[in-house]
Amino acid sequence: MPMTLLAPALAALALLALGTAVGIWPTRKLIAVREARHDLKHGSTGFLRSLAGWSVIAFWLMAVWFGATIIGDWGATGDLAGALDRSLVRLAVLIEIAAALAEAD
Amino acid sequence: MEGEVPGATQSDLQCPRCAGQCGWDPMQGALVCASCGHARRVEHLEGSDAAAEIDYCPHAPDSDAPVLARSRVHQCQTCGGAVIFAGAALSERCAYCDGPVVLAEQDEGYRTMALIPFQLREETARNQMHAWIAGRWAAPPDLAQEVEKGRIATLYAPFFTFDSREAVRYMGTYTIRRNKRTITRTQRGQMVTHFDDLLVPASPHITPLIRDGVLHDFEPDTLRPYHPAYLAGYAAERHHLSVPEGLEANAADKDLLLRNRIQDHAGRRLSGITYHTDTTGLRYRRILLPVYILHYTYRGTQMRVVSCGLRGQTYGERPFSYVKLAGYAALLTFIALSLGLAWGAAGFL
Numbered sequence: 001m002p003m004t005l006l007a008p009a010l011a012a013l014a015l016l017a018l019g020t021a022v023g024i025w026p027t028r029k030l031i032a033v034r035e036a037r038h039d040l041k042h043g044s045t046g047f048l049r050s051l052a053g054w055s056v057i058a059f060w061l062m063a064v065w066f067g068a069t070i071i072g073d074w075g076a077t078g079d080l081a082g083a084l085d086r087s088l089v090r091l092a093v094l095i096e097i098a099a100a101l102a103e104a105d
Numbered sequence: 106m107e108g109e110v111p112g113a114t115q116s117d118l119q120c121p122r123c124a125g126q127c128g129w130d131p132m133q134g135a136l137v138c139a140s141c142g143h144a145r146r147v148e149h150l151e152g153s154d155a156a157a158e159i160d161y162c163p164h165a166p167d168s169d170a171p172v173l174a175r176s177r178v179h180q181c182q183t184c185g186g187a188v189i190f191a192g193a194a195l196s197e198r199c200a201y202c203d204g205p206v207v208l209a210e211q212d213e214g215y216r217t218m219a220l221i222p223f224q225l226r227e228e229t230a231r232n233q234m235h236a237w238i239a240g241r242w243a244a245p246p247d248l249a250q251e252v253e254k255g256r257i258a259t260l261y262a263p264f265f266t267f268d269s270r271e272a273v274r275y276m277g278t279y280t281i282r283r284n285k286r287t288i289t290r291t292q293r294g295q296m297v298t299h300f301d302d303l304l305v306p307a308s309p310h311i312t313p314l315i316r317d318g319v320l321h322d323f324e325p326d327t328l329r330p331y332h333p334a335y336l337a338g339y340a341a342e343r344h345h346l347s348v349p350e351g352l353e354a355n356a357a358d359k360d361l362l363l364r365n366r367i368q369d370h371a372g373r374r375l376s377g378i379t380y381h382t383d384t385t386g387l388r389y390r391r392i393l394l395p396v397y398i399l400h401y402t403y404r405g406t407q408m409r410v411v412s413c414g415l416r417g418q419t420y421g422e423r424p425f426s427y428v429k430l431a432g433y434a435a436l437l438t439f440i441a442l443s444l445g446l447a448w449g450a451a452g453f454l
Contacts, residue, residue, distance in 0.1 A: 016435070016442055023434030028425055031242050031433075039318060039420045045358040046317030048365060061441045068445020069453075076450040089454050103280075103374050 008075035015071065019064040026060040029053060055098075055105035062094055118337050121145070128338030131223040131414070136334055153330035155219035158268065158388040161348050179340075186310040188260065188340040200258035200340050200398060201310040202407070214343030219328040220261060220393035222335040223414040227257060230397035230412040230419075237410060237419040243429040248403065252410070255401030259414070261341035261393035262315060263307035265351045266325065269300045270386040275367045277375025296370045298363070305355040307346045307391065318420025319413035320394050327415075328392060344391045351389075 036050030069090060073083035118127045118136070125140030135144040180187045186201040238244070238252050274295045280287050302325045306316055329335070346354065364378055395414025400407065403424045410421030 012442060012446065016438055019438035019442065020431055020435040023438050024427060024430045027243070027430050027434040027437065031425075034242070035420075039418075041317055041321030043362075043365070044317040044321060045361050046313040048361055049313070061437065064438050064441040065445040065448075068442045069449035072446035072449025073452070074449070075446070076452065083449070086454070103376070 004078045005075055008071050011071050011074070012068065015064065015067045019060070019067075023060050023064075026057045030057050033057075053105065055101045058101050059098060062098065066090060066094055117334055127334075129222060129335050131225055134222070134224075136337060147329075147332050147334045149330045149332060155328035155330045156325065157218065158266070158390050159218075161387045161389055163349070163387075184310055186308070186342065187345070188342050189336075200260040200342075202400075214345050215347070215391055217263070217331040217344060217393055218391045220331055220335055221323070221327050221395060221415060222329065223259070223339065223395040225395075225397075225412075225414050225417050227259065227397060229417060230414070231257060231399070233412050233417040233419045234397070234399045234410045234421070237412075237421065238423065241423050243425050243433060245403070245424055245426040245429075248424065251403050252399070252401050255399045255410075258398045258400065259339045260396050260398060261336060261339055262311050262320075262396050263342050263344045264311070264316075264320075264392050264394055265305040265307050265346075265348070265355075266302040266390045266392060267300060267305055267352070267355070268302065268386065268388040269384050271298050271300070271363065272383040272385070273298060273363060273367065273380050274382075275371075275378060275380035277367070277371065277378040279371075279373050279375055292371055292373075292375060294367075294371060296366070298366050298370075300359075300362075303355075303359075305351055305358075307344045307351055308342055309354070310342070314409065314420060314422065315396055315398075315411050319396060319411045319418045320415075322413060322416055322418055323394060328390075331393070339395070341393060348389055 033051055033054050036047055040047040040050060066087070070083050070087045073086060074080045077083060119125070120127050120138035120141060120143055122143045123138060123141045125138045127136040127138050127145075129135075130137040130144065133144050135146055137144045178187050178189055181202060184202040188200050234257075235249070235252065238249055241248070272295070274293075276291060276293045278289050278291050280289050282288075302323075304316055304320060304323060306312075363380065363382060367378055367380060368375060397412040397414060399410040399412070399421070401410070402408070406424070408422040408424070410419060410423075412419040
């Protein structure tokens with residue numbers, strides 16, 4: 001592996017490890033939401049309370065995806081500073097989406 | 106309705122043929138003698154109507170006074186739950202929390218108006234519970250073994266059904282984007298909504314797990330007038346909450362349901378909702394509904410799986426395997442990571 005790809009590859013592995021560690025709680029929430037949708041009466045208070053907080057699953061996946069886009073850009077261009085600059089547009093769109101999801105939660 | 110006192114029903118539970126002890130058989134829908142197998146129907150008093158509801162007016166004199174009954178009450182030393190048995194006591198453990206119980210001789214409770222008898226045998230409920238456990242994602246590998254050691258309690262749990270008409274006036278805010286600016290707007294509205302046979306626990310020991318998980322298939326049409334013979338062979342908790350106490354205990358749930366209906370009525374997500382509701386036409390019933398509760402312990406933590414005594418709908422508490430959760434999390438992270446890497450490498454914005 002060329003040296004230029006080593007650092008992005010290590011960063012990707014670190015993101016995978018961090019995303020997995022942080023993702024344990026959202027994954028548990030995902031399973032709880034699935035069980036509520038399957039087992040509880042839709043519209044009941046138990047159902048509504050079980051679904052509350054589901055947006056944490058989307059936030060987690062969006063954060064991993066966003067971090068990976070920077071690493072992908074960095075790996076392709078070899079320019080980390082440029083990749084960070086270019087990610088700001090994506091970040092702005094993601095924040096808009098996250099705000100909409102948080103409001104819908 | 107005086108027959109609610111289990112001690113007074115001992116002769117009612119004797120078999121007319123052999124004087125053996127009878128119990129309610131869910132499959133036959135009858136009282137069946139444990140000795141000779143003779144089955145007989147439960148006879149109701151003429152004019153008893155299970156569908157009847159009582160009007161409730163908060164300002165009218167209280168006609169719903171508790172009745173002091175001499176009955177053998179099994180009082181839990183852990184959670185305070187108190188159950189009665191028609192016929193022989195079935196367990197020395199609490200049906201709600203599996204804690205030890207002590208025997209008391211008196212119990213004060215409200216008259217039960219109707220119930221739905223058990224329609225499912227314990228073996229069927231147990232199978233449903235094990236199937237539910239087997240279907241859990243990210244469950245520890247030894248969970249099924251631990252559940253196998255669990256103990257099943259049968260219970261008639263007390264509930265209110267409430268009807269009401271709610272005239273709601275509400276106000277909330279929402280945001281819109283215009284020219285890259287976020288603008289907050291206020292929306293006001295009013296609506297009339299009804300609650301019909303809203304199931305409300307009449308005991309602090311009945312959790313949302315029991316109500317929303319397993320008893321949501323409850324059909325008021327299948328209620329029968331209360332008769333103590335239906336309790337033969339099962340534990341039951343009497344009604345201990347007054348109607349105002351029941352309404353107060355349900356206030357948080359009613360608030361959540363009303364806020365949800367306001368969101369639907371507004372047609373958009375509102376924040377900071379404030380509302381005022383005028384409640385009229387309040388009617389209630391005091392009923393008992395059948396549940397099987399499986400108590401099990403996993404690594405020192407007590408858990409419950411509950412199965413409905415009507416159709417076997419099952420729901421419960423379960424532990425997670427953090428190794429499996431990490432595996433699922435790694436898989437999802439890998440997918441998001443791969444998509445992100447491809448997106449970034451392609452030079453998309």
